[in-house]
Amino acid sequence: MENPTKQRRNNLEKYFEVKGPFALLRVAQMKRAWKQSNRRELTWWEKTYIPTVVSGIALTSKHFFRNLGLHILHLFGLYKDIPAAVTYQYPEQPRPLAKRLRTRHRLMKREDGSPRCVACMMCETVCPARCIEITAAEHPDPNIEKYPAEFILDLGKCVYCGFCVEVCPEDAIRMDTGKLDIAAYSRESMIYDKTRLMDG
Ligand code: SF4
Numbered sequence: 001m002e003n004p005t006k007q008r009r010n011n012l013e014k015y016f017e018v019k020g021p022f023a024l025l026r027v028a029q030m031k032r033a034w035k036q037s038n039r040r041e042l043t044w045w046e047k048t049y050i051p052t053v054v055s056g057i058a059l060t061s062k063h064f065f066r067n068l069g070l071h072i073l074h075l076f077g078l079y080k081d082i083p084a085a086v087t088y089q090y091p092e093q094p095r096p097l098a099k100r101l102r103t104r105h106r107l108m109k110r111e112d113g114s115p116r117c118v119a120c121m122m123c124e125t126v127c128p129a130r131c132i133e134i135t136a137a138e139h140p141d142p143n144i145e146k147y148p149a150e151f152i153l154d155l156g157k158c159v160y161c162g163f164c165v166e167v168c169p170e171d172a173i174r175m176d177t178g179k180l181d182i183a184a185y186s187r188e189s190m191i192y193d194k195t196r197l198m199d200g
């Protein structure tokens with residue numbers, strides 16, 4: 001009689017013979033099935049979890065003493081080029097942000113405090129999440145065609161892709177407020193209107 005493991009392997013290897021668009025998926029399925037069917041039993045020593053706990057403590061201690069040693073050496077001006085782990089006491093101590101990081105939007109203002117936006121609808125059109133809604137109106141200044149009577153941005157839907165900023169011909173919308181910790185108790189309060197966006 002054929003060895004059951006060998007029989008299972010032969011059955012699984014049949015997946016390789018199948019040609020077609022799902023061949024790679026079948027190979028992945030086969031590998032997973034193979035791993036599951038050949039998973040070895042834990043020994044009694046492993047079942048006590050002592051080796052795993054000890055190796056976890058050893059790894060944590062290694063990082064702890066490495067960082068402690070480096071911080072002490074840094075105090076004496078030594079090995080400053082080797083960074084040691086730092087814990088930021090958030091929210092009292094915010095983490096430094098990269099300059100190119102995209103954070104919450106703001107609408108830029110002209111010198112007179114009116115929005116720089118000319119309601120061209122480019123951002124609304126390009127937005128993949130469909131979270132911008134602009135109501136255009138005639139601008140009283142004949143040199144400016146339109147302005148946004150309302151500019152709604154639903155941050156609950158926004159994916160922070162930055163397309164709206166990239167596409168804007170007037171540099172009227174930016175994502176540089178540095179505000180990341182945006183939380184709300186309702187979907188409605190994640191909807192920002194023109195006034196909120198202009199306040200920065
Ligand atoms: S960042 Fe992307 S998803 Fe968010 S408003 Fe701009 S275009 Fe839309």
Ligand code: SF4
Binds near residue numbers: 121123167
């Ligand atoms: S792309 Fe710029 S100018 Fe055009 S509607 Fe959007 S924010 Fe306003």
